[in-house]
Amino acid sequence: MKKDTKQEIIETAFKLFHEQGYANVSVRNIADELNISVGNLTYHFKKKEDLIEAVIIDQYENFQVPATPTTISELNDFFLLGVSHQKQEDYFFAHYGELASISPKVYEVQVAAIQKRKQKLQVAFQNLQRNGDMLPEEVPGQINALIDVLNMIKIYWTPNQEAFTNAKESPFDCLWSLIYPRLTAKGKATFQEDIQTRNIA
Amino acid sequence: MKKDTKQEIIETAFKLFHEQGYANVSVRNIADELNISVGNLTYHFKKKEDLIEAVIIDQYENFQVPATPTTISELNDFFLLGVSHQKQEDYFFAHYGELASISPKVYEVQVAAIQKRKQKLQVAFQNLQRNGDMLPEEVPGQINALIDVLNMIKIYWTPNQEAFTNAKESPFDCLWSLIYPRLTAKGKATFQEDIQTRNIA
Known part of the structure; x- marks a missing residue:
């Protein structure tokens, strides 16, 4: 996990929200899945709402x-x-x-x-x-x-x-x-x- | 509140769910609105899920x-x-x-x-x-x-x-x-x- 932590967080959040649902996934679950600390994650995204926004903006921008x-x-x-x-x-x-x-x-x-x-x-x-x-x-x-x-x-x-x-x-x-x-x-x-x-x- | 407690509970639950949303209404809120005890309410409906079922079945049965x-x-x-x-x-x-x-x-x-x-x-x-x-x-x-x-x-x-x-x-x-x-x-x-x-x- 070197290149682009922020992008990796977005992709992992997408995967976990998709598999388990927004309500059932915590910021900690996403950090754990990536083997990073919660502090590292919240440096990029302060709260869970920011993550769902980033996931959906990312989907929109990358949609062919x-x-x-x-x-x-x-x-x-x-x-x-x-x-x-x-x-x-x-x-x-x-x-x-x-x-x-x-x-x-x-x-x-x-x-x-x-x-x-x-x-x-x-x-x-x-x-x-x-x-x-x-x-x-x-x-x-x-x-x-x-x-x-x-x-x-x-x-x-x-x-x-x-x-x-x-x-x-x-x-x-x-x-x-x-x-x-x-x-x-x-x-x-x-x-x-x-x-x-x-x-x- | 004499005649049909059960029906009154259903109607009040309908009103509160409609106004405030299912997630934002507790069994206690419904009991308070009716001036009955939580115990009286749960005698008729054990849990909140039973209330949403009853509300929706009631709507369905009374729909003209x-x-x-x-x-x-x-x-x-x-x-x-x-x-x-x-x-x-x-x-x-x-x-x-x-x-x-x-x-x-x-x-x-x-x-x-x-x-x-x-x-x-x-x-x-x-x-x-x-x-x-x-x-x-x-x-x-x-x-x-x-x-x-x-x-x-x-x-x-x-x-x-x-x-x-x-x-x-x-x-x-x-x-x-x-x-x-x-x-x-x-x-x-x-x-x-x-x-x-x-x-x-």
Whole structure:
């Protein structure tokens, strides 16, 4: 543990929070796991709240933002990445609201991440409309409402799905079910040939 | 406090949990609020977990289940009721996952409520299809996936919306945005004349 103590603390805190939950991990547990003294740890992070903030800021800054989709197939890849991100960090999504209530900073980072994703999806749907894969909006605001729901699924589906659906389904079918009726005949054909076959295979 | 101590305890526990949060309310707080002894309270409910179970079972049993919608307008009423229920009990929705993790019984009641709502919406959409207001499903399973999302919105939208949408929107527009592209021309006309006007007015 020479190079970057601070970064090592963040990574260990991530691992322990993820495995055992924020409430069940003490500053001492993290110091012990790293074989450092509590004093050494609190030199970098005064209290446990600072650690959850640092963990979540670190995740946010290091998250490899996927490219903005320009086709149906790329939109599917975007969703695939989102779902795998979800699974990797499932503790942080399952306790989304709880973690936000510990620190306003955490909440700020959550909001920034969602806003970034929202903008990407807005451009993605403009791209699909330009390609002739998606119908223009009949009622203004509906595509933005759809995007809010897609983000909601990204946050809540995987950790909480058992409470509201009895099937252990992937969120894919669900995401596409919402978009499908907004596709043109060309878009629907592409979806059925390209995405449905691929997801089954 | 003569008639039904048990019921009065449940109602006071509901009120205090709702106002102050489960973690911040002790068995003693509830007894004090009722002017009874802790011993009297624990005669009815041994521990705090029993109280949250009783509160949630009570809400579930006394919830006035709305009729199954047969028209677009009735579906809108169904959503209106859902949203007002959400607001009345917002603490319990904002802490949906946390409360479930306190007691498997709470989780069971949550799942039962969602299942009941799911069945109602399945019949409602069959009714709309029969009326000629909603298109038949092109890809099997999509309407069930839509229903899962409508339930997800019912649970998570109001308490958590600020995290994923910057607008303080009612969930109505959002619910209808998902259903609208599945309506027939007749259904869309009814929606625009009947619902859109009414919700604006």
